[in-house]
Amino acid sequence: MRASILILLSFLLAGPIYGQKQKREPLTESQQDQIAEAGIDPVARVELYVKFINERADTIKGLITRGHSSSRSYRLDNELQDFAALLDELGDNLDVYSDRKADIRPSLKKLNEGIERWQAILNSLPSEPGFELSRRDAIESSNDLAAQSKQLTTDQTAYFSAHKDEKGQDRAEPKN
Numbered sequence: 001m002r003a004s005i006l007i008l009l010s011f012l013l014a015g016p017i018y019g020q021k022q023k024r025e026p027l028t029e030s031q032q033d034q035i036a037e038a039g040i041d042p043v044a045r046v047e048l049y050v051k052f053i054n055e056r057a058d059t060i061k062g063l064i065t066r067g068h069s070s071s072r073s074y075r076l077d078n079e080l081q082d083f084a085a086l087l088d089e090l091g092d093n094l095d096v097y098s099d100r101k102a103d104i105r106p107s108l109k110k111l112n113e114g115i116e117r118w119q120a121i122l123n124s125l126p127s128e129p130g131f132e133l134s135r136r137d138a139i140e141s142s143n144d145l146a147a148q149s150k151q152l153t154t155d156q157t158a159y160f161s162a163h164k165d166e167k168g169q170d171r172a173e174p175k176n
Contacts, residue, residue, distance in 0.1 A: 073130025
């Protein structure tokens with residue numbers, strides 16, 4: 001009797017754990033190490049994110065021309081989820097650097113060029129039921145990042161024109 005109760009309890013407790021969805025990690029371990037090595041250098045981090053997002057975009061572009069199959073749809077769905085997650089993660093980093101008044105203008109040009117390329121790839125991707133939701137999320141994330149990047153470019157140009165002594169800084173330092 002006790003054994004059957006213990007077995008029943010173990011199944012009841014294991015069910016929710018097994019059913020929980022694992023959070024996807026869009027960066028490989030090597031990419032995570034590179035981001036960590038860049039530390040608090042905002043220009044290096046933005047450039048790394050652009051590089052990693054370009055790699056994902058190339059993978060997505062390569063999958064567009066493949067024959068339609070369930071495995072292709074599944075792979076595109078996963079790639080698009082990771083792509084959108086990286087765009088959102090980059091947007092979060094831009095928020096931090098903007099709040100710090102970090103001068104990331106050197107990396108914004110590459111970012112803006114990348115965004116145009118990414119949006120073209122996403123817009124050339126045909127709508128299919130297997131990955132439509134992920135496609136829409138990726139397009140929305142790219143649009144949000146485009147707007148954020150344009151605004152940040154404008155804000156940074158104005159700020160560093162008015163504060164020439166802070167050009168190239170990683171963060172605003174308090175003035176005495």
